[in-house]
Amino acid sequence: MIERARQLDAGDPLAEYRERFLVPEGVIYLDGNSLGCLPKATPARLEEVVREEWGRDLIRSWNTAGWIDLPAKVGGKIAPLIGAKPHEVIVADSVSVNLFKLISAALAMRPGRKVVLSEPGNFPTDIYMIEGLEKRDLATRRLAARDKLHEALDEDVALLLLTHAHYKTGELFDMGELTRAAHEAGALVLWDLSHSGGALPVDLNACEADFAVGCGYKYLNGGPGAPAYAFVAERHLEDTQQPLSGWMGHAKPFAFSDDYAPAPGIERLLCGTPGILGLSALEVGVDLIAETGVERLYAKSQKLSEFFRQCLAESGVEIELVSPTDPASRGSQLSFRHEEAYAICQALIARGVIGDFRDPDILRFGFAPAYLHFEDMAEAARHLAEVLESNEWQSNEFNKRATVT
Amino acid sequence: MIERARQLDAGDPLAEYRERFLVPEGVIYLDGNSLGCLPKATPARLEEVVREEWGRDLIRSWNTAGWIDLPAKVGGKIAPLIGAKPHEVIVADSVSVNLFKLISAALAMRPGRKVVLSEPGNFPTDIYMIEGLEKRDLATRRLAARDKLHEALDEDVALLLLTHAHYKTGELFDMGELTRAAHEAGALVLWDLSHSGGALPVDLNACEADFAVGCGYKYLNGGPGAPAYAFVAERHLEDTQQPLSGWMGHAKPFAFSDDYAPAPGIERLLCGTPGILGLSALEVGVDLIAETGVERLYAKSQKLSEFFRQCLAESGVEIELVSPTDPASRGSQLSFRHEEAYAICQALIARGVIGDFRDPDILRFGFAPAYLHFEDMAEAARHLAEVLESNEWQSNEFNKRATVT
Known part of the structure; x- marks a missing residue:
């Protein structure tokens, strides 16, 4: 052998x-599907970020080192790996937090419908984030086995939330087919790409997917607990209202206004101040995966x-x-x-x-x-x-x- | 001079x-109140985390390097700086995300009351996070100038949310006095310590504060976009139900159950996988501030x-x-x-x-x-x-x- x-x-x-x-x-x-290996270029890049951008240039680096644009920049680099346009993807928070934002946004776009449909045995956090909304009476969790998903897609379903590649078995959903079925039922679709983004070709836009989230620390080699990414299809950008409306998602964060106005584009998915160390390490991993193809x-x-x-x-x-x-x-x-x-x-x-x-x-x-x-x-x-x-x-x-x- | x-x-x-x-x-x-300086010990510690814990020991470091306990460990080190017990503080996410968790938790603990009271000109993200809940009809935002807060504290107020040291002027609220007033009105209190934690003595427990959040990248010198911390008074730990119920806040995250059960202690405030690079840098900053006193x-x-x-x-x-x-x-x-x-x-x-x-x-x-x-x-x-x-x-x-x- x-x-x-x-x-x-x-x-x-x-x-x-x-x-x-x-x-x-x-x-x-x-176990690269749990925590990806360290790219050899990462330590030197982090050293530069820490000693020069933070240590030497301090607060000025938000402008001079482009920290303020880093979430959109790294998101734009992830976009081609998942069949998205650069302005449809941003890096922010964790997969769990991004799920909450997008489940909430989808529910607001389907008034009169409250069901979020998923499968039992999906990665737990996906299901738990539905539960968090259910406890506030904002959602109704419905779980249906893979072969029962179609019949479960009725007129009460606001959102179909599935993980593209199952964390336990690796089994893939047919993204195109299920997205179509959901749309036919009047529902939106949110794909969790944690176990597929960066590992296999994903084509969100060809499938007309509405929303997606994905993980930075598995196949993208961004390091332990690397920040996650989120995708919103261009056609929904303007209507996506997420409840974690923190200052970094504001149209003018530095106007310090008392009233929230979401940024016009994908930046509205930002919430708090982005973690620059994690983002910088993730960028190195993404660059490397983009290079390999x-x-x-x-x-x-x-x-x-x-x-x-x-x-x-x-x-x-x-x-x-x-x-x-x-x-x-x-x-x-x-x-x-x-x-x-x-x-x-x-x-x-x-x-x-x-x-x-x-x-x-x-x-x-x-x-x-x-x-x-x-x-x-x-x-x-x-x-x-x-x-x-x-x-x-x-x-x-x-x-x-x-x-x- | x-x-x-x-x-x-x-x-x-x-x-x-x-x-x-x-x-x-x-x-x-x-400008250390915006981004604290780099502790000289930080680059070497990060190098160790990156090359040894991530690069060499890989996934095993969740156990062997104690990554899984790092949010509670660093939280426990922040606790004495803010007058809290070690098991009342945890490091997680951003200030904004933690505000959302705790505002939501407080509202759930005061059924029949929906008002979250703050002051106009508070740091914008504090106000915006109330708005995010208001848009889902879960909260009512009420802003009252400093000298009108007492009269605004009526029987509709579920939570008083204030920033201890004002970000623009540095003016301090009397934490003890306002906490008492809120409690007398039947409301809970959430203190944002972003501009006071690590800068001045804060005594949350002496004031009988209910909740608090604070920033890791200002006076704690945790680096750009460092993770934030959150405090829940011991007496509330069991009743604190936060909606961002991600897998890391589960009582048994690795049981991979379909049903959410919050961790018994402060860990229930966790949501997604913690960012280890940011946490590790923050720990160095916290240790240094704790040493100076x-x-x-x-x-x-x-x-x-x-x-x-x-x-x-x-x-x-x-x-x-x-x-x-x-x-x-x-x-x-x-x-x-x-x-x-x-x-x-x-x-x-x-x-x-x-x-x-x-x-x-x-x-x-x-x-x-x-x-x-x-x-x-x-x-x-x-x-x-x-x-x-x-x-x-x-x-x-x-x-x-x-x-x-």
Whole structure:
């Protein structure tokens, strides 16, 4: 397998990009879908922001270093990765906070309708943000399984809120088809791109999506807790009224008026003062992913995951795949079910193979193709085979659960 | 004046702390109330967080580096600066977002009352966040001038929301007296400490305050757009239901349940994934301010501002002071009114004296005593006298307004 892996690496046009990231010695990192690796250019850029822009130029950097425009600038760089126009995307706050803004905005655009439709088992924060509005009697949460979504789309639905690539299984929704169905039912659509933006080609405008949010710290390699992004289709910009109407979303923040007037464009999604350290780190990650190109990344991640499955099969590993078997139907990840998933995950981590565990029984491997080689696949498969065969995961050491996994 | 300044510096127990900050050569920085200076320890700490915690240890750092506990840890360090218990304070999001959470929570705790009372000319974001709720019919905004607040506190008021030290004038509210008055009227109180936390002794619990928010990038020196903090009095923790119910505020975030259950303590104020770079930089700033001690800082800032006024008087400068003349009635700043405030501010900046301008006619100087010397006061006063006397501010160059000032 190793020989075949090396041949694949030799023919991989993206192989060289691994050098642009710090991938620690002795680690096979299959968790880039949870926290992306550090781009080698990031520390120097942050040092510059800290020592020069903050330390030396101080308050003046809001103008001279362009801090004030950074949320729109980085948003504009994310836009082409998700099929958006630059002025339709902005970086701000967290995914959760942006969900709240856009769910609220959508509800205000559909008076008389209160239902926000999602699926059970969606990433929890998506569902919780609906609940926050429901407790104020501003929304009604409705959850319907994937195959029941169409019939659940009735005249009460204001918004369909779905995660494009499922966090647990990687299964993709057909964005175009579901957006059409929602529109036919008179509803708006909000796509959570946390597990697809920067990993695979997304074309929000071709699908006529209304709203989207996405994560900065997974496939965009923006660092732990990096700020998130939000998309509003151009046709809705003027009508998008979000309740977190902080001063940075004001048309004239520095007029210090007592009355709120939203900025004319996507800046109206801003709320408080943007975090410049996080934004600056995110910009480096976005630049790097934009350079590699999402089409090439996705093509490679499909090859990586298929090769990983092949290696497992050849090693005689039998473990239940919960991700779609067709690579075109999933994001850049593979998830397996095993009742001892937690302990197996810990045993792999002890061997330097970092995947993650998702309660209660899912072993999840992300294939961030910008810094993974095919050789990593062969090695990871070998380790998984050895762990399962040796039963080393049954050791007590691997059965104590830590806070975060 | 310079001689007297040097004597004062020689007797100042805080003088040595300037060495712990990077204060650029040739700059007299009187804008620490807008963006605090860079602590010299910050770049190395960030380098460690980026290269080791993120780059080398990757996802494991949520446990091994304690990222998951960082919001509560840094909040616990801010607590003694504002008269709170460690488990009553958490770092999260921005001041604006935290205002939204706590205004909403307060309204839910006062059913039948909808008015949120504030003053006109409060920092705009405080007022705008009330508006965001008012547009959803969840709140009614009421603004009453300082001397009319008592009579405006009627049985419709759910919450009194005030900024302790006014951003424009530095004037302080009597926190204890107003909190009592609000409670007598059956209302709750939310204090915005953005211009007082870390600058002067605040005693939330002695005043029986209910809620508070504050800023990380001013007197706490956390860096541009640093995350903010929020306080909930222990007696309210269990009843505080905030609508931004993201996954990090869940009692068991990693159970990935479809149903939201708030964390039992202050963690319920968390929403999305915390930004670790910003939090880590803030921790360094907080540690440094905690070491200097807010009592000593405030005593020095009062001496600095009084000495500055003396220097101005001795230089024959006549300019209208809009801050209280009694130093005990103001925060660590002095603001002056001049119809050409903008151009004067620009002319001072060109000379290396950085204060700021607040629309339409306010020239604002902040005295962050951890890194200012009395000699800076004498020099700044001399520059202001020269600028006013020479009329150099009338040059065209200083009359073009930039985006941010």
